[in-house]
Amino acid sequence: MGKKYANPPIVEAICEFYISPDSKWDITIPGLVFEKLRNEFPNKEQRIVQEVEMQRQPPNNMQQIIRLDERAIFFSDDRKTFVQIGNRLLSINHLKPYTSWSEFKTKIECAFNAFCNSTEIKGLQRIGLRYINHVEIIGKQIKLEDYFNFRPFLGGELPKNIISFIVGCLIPSSDSRDLCKLEISDAMPNKEGNKSFLLDLYYYLNQPLAIPINEVLDWVELAHQNIEKIFEACITDQLREYFNKEIE
């Protein structure tokens, strides 16, 4: 089990599943999923989503297709957890306060099983697990290196007084079957006079159909283990103390 912090920085955790194009899909599926989840996610809403598709038309054309589709969203009573069902998409979002992986995983399993029992899934095009962390440090003048091992580096004669930044990289895992997109940027502080940052870790299946349906939840567990390792590697002991205060 990973480390637990008294003040965990997680503001949003997301687990998402994109099913393969040959899987069965129609507009009745969100309703079928809702019937299976309505005890835990009783509040349903509907949003319009803009979907952009890029199609390559050899040899010289690239076509952008923009269309609007509906997405069903099922909220828990406290609106801290919700399930989104879109066109061949299932996502489970958990907002702060994030209590534990075991609790989030239970919700993921529950939603994924409801999804699987509502349509015929041929394969998973993509699976993703994402943790967005908001780190707020008191004080206007801080040194990033005191808190982050993953940060922008401005060498040589470059000015050091940056006011905004975004840095990202992709880290391969499991022989590049999976990728972890790591991103850090400055963010809007919750309180005036503080500095704040978003540390965004997105671990996803890079090879469509590489994970059979019956191994999906094992993949999610592995993704969580890898994300946790990368997160711990991104931060310094000083930041750990800031989150304090490990409970276990």
Added chain:
Amino acid sequence: MMSTKYFELLSIPSMNKQVVNQNVNLNEDRNSNIYEVAKVWIKESLSANVDITSSIEKMLKNLVLKGIYIPNPEEVKNYLYHYPDIADVVESACIETRNRFKPSTQLSLELYRDPEIDDEYLTLYIRQKEYDDNIMDIIEDIWLIYSDELVLRSGDFLVTTDFDYPR
């Protein structure tokens, strides 16, 4: 034919399904590379619109850049996390309001809590050192544009003035 999809969350229940096709012709020897770069970028951005944090952060940063004062960002963020479907209306209305008033007018995005009943909603307060005579007409104009958009949203938002001095 190869295709890649990404998604952007909007919140416009009144909008009908639309499809817009746009053909982009590229120089032959550059086409392949540009497509591959676009494909990777889009693929990595696939998750971007399933979350709500990025859109809230981008929206608030944009409003601050446009000169909107947010005295207590934490309260505003927490409200938007609870009612994310009003974020786009709030952003558009704030920018429209900014465009309607001179720069010396303070626009302050705050969470209003009704002391009488258990109710709270986001409010954009317009504050001036010397109030324009037609300020209520301008507010009504702005409100006419956005009030319909809020009808089916879960959260609430108001553009108004308390005739207070800028803070």
